[in-house]
Amino acid sequence: MTGPMRIAMISEHASPLAVVGGVDAGGQNVHVAALAAGLARRGHDVTVYTRRDTTALPDRVETADGYAVEHVLAGPPAEVPKDELLPHIPDLGRGVADRIVDERPDVVHAHFWMSGLAALLATRGTGVPVVQTFHALGTVKRRHQGTSDTSPPQRLRIERAVAHDADRIVATCSDEVAELVRMGARRTSISVVPCGVDVEHFTPTGPRLELPTTGRRHRLLVVGRLVARKGVDDVIRAMARLRDTELVVAGGPPAAEMDIDPEAVRLREVAARAGVLDRVVFLGQVTRDRMPALMRSVDALVTVPWYEPFGIVPLEAMACGLPVVASAVGGLVDTVVDGTTGLLVPPRNPEALAETLRRLLADPVRREAFGFAGVDRARARYAWDRVALDTESVYASLVAPSAAVPPAEVAADDLDELDDGPTIDLTTR
Ligand code: UDP
Incomplete structure (x- = not known):
């Protein structure tokens, strides 16, 4: 192991302290929390800087997992949708710069594109290397969501600048590497370290969750x-197209707010039109502590996004011994081994999905074999301790004396423009 490092992470919208499952709180929150904890376990001094989105929390919180979270005032101390955060990023960069001036970190690791921008602003002229994990790419989002993409129009341009100026990019899967290279990133500046799964928490044995059942023979889960x-x-x-099967959907707002959540209402309508509303159970947000028990109480996990930068949920399900049926997109192609830990299907194709699920549900032996293989794969390749070790190696390659790190060049006009304070012009060019 390398000597202890002082590591500053920036995660602008995704606090490791947040409750996950809501619209803007998902895998990134889980990733940052677990990576910070894994690095702290390895003896490093880790602080996560995040935007203050409430007045209720102190400036600095020491977590039970051995790392600290600092809340930086940047914009109103209230919830702001992530797609509206860009104007506040220069303040976040300045806030982080102020806090690291006395205790210079060895490395700054930014999560998501706006954090990358904040990291480059915060480290300008300091020589502190910046590592960037995008979690999701604007180019991919734009391709799939087209005009319904609510990201700020500057995202693609700034993302390219961040990819260019960061000292190292950590991609989480091979599909992301291809996307980054297509965006103009140098292949030699990219390392691949996947997201991980908490294999102590997500285990095949343990209690099952008592669920409101509709009395069907098979039960599928979406999370x-x-x-x-x-x-x-x-x-x-x-x-x-599936007989004698019920579907449990976990996620969204807390159960009491499901009646007013637009997407939950829309999905209920889809279920009603498909004539399956009596076989679909919407649980709303499920807390992390109950997630393994929920996963153990179903026959298979289904995850068929249009695209998926990584996808922690299928890993969690594999670690619980579940067969996974996933769309063959993004990170899912790396994690789910088709025909070994589950089955891959084309995205946006309910007919192909139904046929695959029908065959899997009819074959308990195959389901069990997939489950065993999934546990092995999750433990061998995706335990957070391994992810933390691989991430540490990336940091070490940048901070080693022989690495001769030049000061981070924030040459792009884009970044200067953003650093000009409240009068900045954030319109598209
Ligand atoms: N999650 C949760 N409760 C919910 C819904 C999701 O704890 O009600 C967790 C889930 O277990 C996983 C994360 O949120 O750890 C989602 O991560 P993923 O990478 O699959 O998707 P993302 O939300 O990042 O798109």
């Missing part, structure tokens, strides 16, 4: 934020 691109409506449509 995720209720956003259109997760493809939950395709699973609901597939249900029309």
Whole structure:
């Protein structure tokens, strides 16, 4: 192991302290929390900087997992949708710069494109190397969501500048590497380290969750934020072709608010039109501590997003011994081994999905074999301790004396423009 490093992470919208499952709180929150904890376990001094989105929390929180979270005032101390955060990023960069001036970190690791921008602003002229994990790419989002993409129009341009100026990019899967290279990133500046799964928490043995049952023979599970691109409506449509099967949908707002959540209301309508509403159970947000028990109480996990930068949910399901049926997109192609830990299907194709699920549900031996293989794969390749070790190696290659790190060049006009304070022009060029 290298000597202890001082590591600053920036995660602008995704606090490791947040409750996950809502619209803007998902895999990134889980990733940052687990990676910070894994690095702290390895003896490093880790602080995560995140935007203050409430007045209720102190400036600095020491977590029980050995790392600290600092809340930086940048914009109103209230919830702001992530697509509206860009104007506040220069303040976040300045806030982080102020806090690291006395205790210079060895490396700054930014999560998501806006954090990358904040990291480059915060480290300008300091020589502190910046590592960037995008979690999701604007180019991919734009390709799939077209005009319904609500990201700020500057995203693609700034993302390219961040990819260019960061000292190292950590991609989470091979599909992302191809996308980054297509965006103009140098292949030699990219390392691949996947997201991980908490294999102590997500285990095949343990309690099962008591669920409101509809009395069907088979039970399928979908877990995720209720956003259109997760493809939950395709699973609901597939249900029309599956007999004696119920579907449990976990995610979205807390159960009490499901009646007013637009996406939950839309999905209920899809279920009603498909004639399967009596076989679909919407649980709303499920807390992390109950997730393994929920996963153990079903026959298979289904995840068929249109696209997926990584996808932690299928890994969690594999670690619980579940067969996974996933769309063959993004990170899912790396994690789910077709015919070994589950089955890959084309995205946005309820007919193909129904046929695959029908055959899998009819074959308990195959389901069990997939489950065993999934546990092995999750433990061998995706335990957070391994992910933390691989991430540490990336940091070490940048901070080693021989690496001769030049100061981070924030040459792009884009970044200067953003650093000009409240009068900045954030319109598209
Ligand atoms: N999650 C949760 N409760 C919910 C819905 C999701 O704890 O009700 C967790 C889920 O277990 C996983 C994360 O949120 O750890 C979602 O991560 P993923 O990478 O699959 O999707 P993302 O939300 O990042 O698109």
